[in-house]
Amino acid sequence: AQSVTQLDSHVSVSEGTPVLLRCNYSSSYSPSLFWYVQHPNKGLQLLLKYTSAATLVKGINGFEAEFKKSETSFHLTKPSAHMSDAAEYFCVVSDLVNNNDMRFGAGTRLTVKP
Amino acid sequence: SQTIHQWPATLVQPVGSPLSLECTVEGTSNPNLYWYRQAAGRGLQLLFYSVGIGQISSEVPQNLSASRPQDRQFILSSKKLLLSDSGFYLCAWSSERMNTEAFFGQGTRLTVV
Numbered sequence: 476a477q478s479v480t481q482l483d484s485h486v487s488v489s490e491g492t493p494v495l496l497r498c499n500y501s502s503s504y505s506p507s508l509f510w511y512v513q514h515p516n517k518g519l520q521l522l523l524k525y526t527s528a529a530t531l532v533k534g535i536n537g538f539e540a541e542f543k544k545s546e547t548s549f550h551l552t553k554p555s556a557h558m559s560d561a562a563e564y565f566c567v568v569s570d571l572v573n574n575n576d577m578r579f580g581a582g583t584r585l586t587v588k589p
Numbered sequence: 590s591q592t593i594h595q596w597p598a599t600l601v602q603p604v605g606s607p608l609s610l611e612c613t614v615e616g617t618s619n620p621n622l623y624w625y626r627q628a629a630g631r632g633l634q635l636l637f638y639s640v641g642i643g644q645i646s647s648e649v650p651q652n653l654s655a656s657r658p659q660d661r662q663f664i665l666s667s668k669k670l671l672l673s674d675s676g677f678y679l680c681a682w683s684s685e686r687m688n689t690e691a692f693f694g695q696g697t698r699l700t701v702v
Binding site for chain 2: 524
């Protein structure tokens with residue numbers, strides 16, 4: 476079955492500095508990959524998705540991610556962090572072989588310091 | 590447009606009591622439906638998913654069950670809650686088309702006391 480590993484459980488950055496949240500995936504077929512954000516006690520909001528089109532995907536709030544098949548990675552980046560970016564971020568994989576069910580990483584908590 | 594409703598938002602239940610959480614989707618037909626649980630400080634664990642009425646796949650053996658009595662209704666149940674069932678439960682739907690994102694409800698915070 477497909478799976479996702481988020482390499483950092485917690486990332487702390489200063490406001491205005493770049494953000495990098497790392498994600499590696501395992502999939503037996505052509506995967507679709509997603510990044511979601513969750514603010515405390517809220518549901519999940521989709522940031523961006525990759526579905527076999529352009530490998531560099533732009534999402535909302537200035538986030539983007541690059542699909543690298545050779546590295547099985549889908550890291551999330553943002554050039555300049557904002558205080559409102561502080562939240563939990565989830566990398567998600569789904570693939571056709573497994574009936575499109577979605578598998579979540581353990582999450583990365585992003586802290587933004589003033 | 591499609592919407593997903595999940596209720597209640599918060600629930601406090603004693604150990605050994607039954608549970609019923611309901612999720613409904615509007616504005617789409619034959620969605621894939623999911624129940625996830627998020628324990629404190631942890632990621633999301635897929636509990637159940639369904640690709641059609643009466644079709645339920647269980648990911649983790651436990652004292653929870655799920656049912657899909659109607660196309661756009663997904664119910665999470667338990668006959669007797671355990672302390673370890675406490676957590677944040679999220680319902681989600683995705684299109685039956687492949688490789689589409691999931692849309693989440695606002696979640697239910699369940700505390701078993």
